[in-house]
Amino acid sequence: MNWISTLVPWQWGVLGLVPIGIVLLYFLKLRREPVEVPSTYLWSRTIEDLHVNSLLQRLRRSLLLFLQLLAVAIAAIALLRPGVRGETSGQDRTVFLLDSSASMRATDVDGGDDGGKDAGQSRFDVAKKLIAQEIDQMSDNQSAMLITFSDRPNTVQSFTSDRRRLRDALDRTEVTNFPTDILGALKAADGLANPRRTSEVGNMNDVQVAGAMPADLKIYSDGGFQPVTEFNLGNLIPTYVSIGSKDAKNLAITAFSAERNLENPGEVQAFATVANLGSQPVEATATLMMDGQFMDASSVSLDPSDQTGLSFAIESDEAVQLSLRLDVEDDLQTDNVAFAGLTPLRNVNVLVVTPGNTPLELGLQTSKSSKICKSEFVSPDYLQTDRYTLRAESGTDDLIIYDRCSPKQMPATNTFFIGSLPTAKQDAAADEKWSWASENSGVVLIDIDRTHPMMRYLELFSLLIFQGRAINGPVGSTELIGADVGPMLVLAPRDGFQDMVLGFPIITTDDDGTSGTNTNWYAERSWPVFMLNVLRYLAGAAEASGAPxxxxxxxxxxxxxxxxxxxxxxxxxxxxxxxxxxxxxxxxxxxxxxxxxxxxxxxxxxxxxxxxxxxxNLFDPTESTLAVAPDIELGYEAVTATAGSVESRNEYWRILLVAMLGVLATEWWVYSRRVG
The missing domain is CATH 2.60.40 (Immunoglobulin-like)
Structure with a gap:
């Protein structure tokens, strides 16, 4: 027989005052009124009542008092919850380790005697119920502590024998979306059963700081963590209570990313990996959403342990938020959705040095270009200022466009020369310098490198070019546009930067200062496209990447x-x-x-x-693999899983409450007969 008190000490004190109050009620003197009676029979009843008012006489003959005190005594015994439980090998101290990782959100748990599943019940909910039952079965001389663990341990309640505090602490625990690492929780429990020493064993000055206190270590988990080999259980006696089933259904997104197409930055490419980490074949539909709007969908059908890749392509220059969702009802919903983001095309600063070029201004002020470009136009005189020198040396601008002019020294950034050549270093070799390969003459374009991103979506063979010169670029140059007189658009590297040269000007100026057009390119659809390509690839606006x-x-x-x-x-x-x-x-x-x-x-x-x-995103195959581990390895010791059940305890408080009600009924019957 053992007892489990349901009241705290001060509540027992209040209950102890109840029988004293009952006895005191019998000490009260009756207030009597004079009564005229017509019969000696009634006088004898009154005399008998006077005898009863005597203290010793009243207490000696009061059956009601005895019944009332008996009812209180039975209630007090019932509040002690007497019961009988079988022999156990458990210790007086227990450490509850509760797994709160993402896999404990799975809903593959058994629903009880009917063998089904509890709607909405997760592994974590079932584990909490089992621990709550363990707490309810604790006796007054037992104590326990509660530790939750995911990727980090959390001591929710230190050792206490107060079951109410343990239950309140258990109610505060919540399941997380984190991965699993049990080592930290084991080290937290290790401090009790395996106290440390002040120095190495064998040292004469070695002192053990505390005595060993063995404890039961009860782990409520699905076993979804790596074997713990660098831990010694010592005086901890482990029990692994497995939560979940071996026959789980789970389709998971294990990877999802988005990036811009390098050849077409306006196109967003999304890639995903979907894996069947359950034990059943699954079919589902993967739905791609962008900023809450449906974009595309793809069907998925996988056998257990199989995986597949998905790819999507959408058009957007803006920052986007993407989500991919699997439309399937499986045992873990957390890994059925994944998220990815893309920054907008990066804003770039462009400095344009020109004596005047309206087509160039229009090309940088289109709706798409203006979103990603902040341009500043200055005259060639600006090249002689200290402000320009500081600006060029620091690389403040992402791109400098030199229209019919050249600087004394090349800037620390990418450049685009129109109708002029970059300046070579004084000690540069002949093959490292730019030069003109022909004299000014009429130009007919004959070839375009359509594979290069700079030339994407361009159709230039209808252009009219009145005057132009072929270009000789330095070593490593790439010819982007070829003409009958030679290369007309050339791109070359320079100390980590890139320089591009166009062999003909867009605007020309006569000797008298009159401006005129040298080509009809500015009136073609390809002109704003070309300038947008320059911003994306030469200025770096296309360097926007997917969100981490x-x-x-x-x-x-x-x-x-x-x-x-x-x-x-x-x-x-x-x-x-x-x-x-x-x-x-x-x-x-x-x-x-x-x-x-x-x-x-x-x-x-x-x-x-x-x-x-x-x-x-979760993106953790270990958490998404829901099959419960049959055993776990702790310090090279295999701990076999046990069923998640609590040893039953035969309690007698219900019988005592029925007996108390019987005593109260008897007391009422005796009282009714006397009064009647």
Whole structure:
């Protein structure tokens, strides 16, 4: 027989006052009124009542008092929850390790005696129920602690024998989207059963800091973690309670990314890997969404352990948020959706040095070019200023266009020369210099390198060019456009930069200063396309890349511009509600984000401007593989899984409550007969 108290000490004190109060009620003197009676029979009843008012006489003959005190005693015994449980080999101390990783969200758990599955019940919910039953069965001389673990341990409740505190701590636990690492939780439990020593064993000055206190180590998990070999159990007695089934159904997205097509930056390419990590064949539809709008879909049919790749192509120059969702009801929904993002084409600064070129201005001010380009037009006199010298040496601009002029020294950035040649270094060899290969003459274009991104979507054979000269480029040059007189557009590398030269001017100036056109290119559809290609590939506007992806719980470091004093992080998980959080960058513009715990697209905004973005995805095949491990390895010791059940305990408090009700009924019957 063992007892489990349901009241705290002060509540027992209140209960102890109840029988004292009952006895005190019998000490009260009756207030009597004079009564005239017509019969000596009634006088005898009154005399008998006077005898009863005597203290000893009343207590000696009060059956009601005895029944009332008996009812209180039975209630007190019932509150002690007497019961009988079989012999156990458990210790007086128990460490509960509760797995709170992403795989514990799986809903493949048994629903009870009917063999089905509980609707909405996850592995984590079942594990909590089992631990709660263990806590309820604890006796007063037993204590326990609760530790949850995912990729990090969390001691939710230290050792206590207070079952209420343990239950409250258990209620506070929540499942996460994090991967699994049990080592930290084992080390937290290790401190009790295996106390450390002050020095190495064998040292005469060695002192053990505390006595060993063996404890039961109960691990509630699906076993989805790597074997722990660098840990010694010592005095910990492990029990692995497996949660879940071996026959799970799960289709998972294990990779998802997006990038811009290098040859066509306006095209977004998305790639995904889908794997069947369950034990059943699965068919599903993968749906691609962009900013909440349907874009494309693809069917998926996989046998167990198979995987396949998916690819999608969409058109967008803007920053986009992509999500890929598997339309399937399986046992783990977290890995059925993945997120990716793309920054917009990078804004570039372009300096244009020209005596005047209206077609060039129009080409840089089209709707698409103006979104990615901030241009500044200056005259050739600007090349003689100190401001230009500092600007060229620091590489402030992403591209400098020299129209019919050349600098004394080449800048530390990419360049585009129109009707002029780059300046060579004084000690440069002949094959490292630019030169004209012909005199001014009429030009007929005969060849275009259509494989080069600079020439994409261009049709130039209808152009009229009145005057032009062929170009000799340095070693490593690439001819992009060929004419009857020789190369007409040439691209060459220079110390990590690129220089491009066009052999004919767009605008010419007579000796009297009158401007005229040298070609009809500016009136063709290919002109704004060509300028957009120049911005994308020569100025670097196409360097925009896909947003980085992190796993839930990882610290995300974002570097913002120094001018940004505050920002807002917006999380979009594909639903209508987007959560936001205010961010405050440090002096260096760096923000460490530690609250990215849920899968989704995260945007960093300052005002209405997008400063940065990243994605958070599970992407963990270990977590998505739902088959429960039959055993786990802890310190080279294999611990076999046991069924998730709690030893039954025969309790007698219900019988005692029925007995108490019987005593109260008897007391009421006796009282009714006396009064009647």
């Amino acid at each position: 992806s992190y796993q839930p719980g990882q610290t995300v470091r974002v570097r913002l511009e120094n001018a940004i004093s505050d920002a807002v992080m917006v999380r979009n998980t594909g639903s209508d509600n987007a959560a936001s959080e205010k961010l405050t960058p440090g002096p260096t513009g760096i923000v460490d984000i530690v609250g990215a715990d849920s899968p989704g697209n995260y945007q960093i905004k300052t005002g209405d401007r997008l400063a940065d973005l990243f994605a958070v």
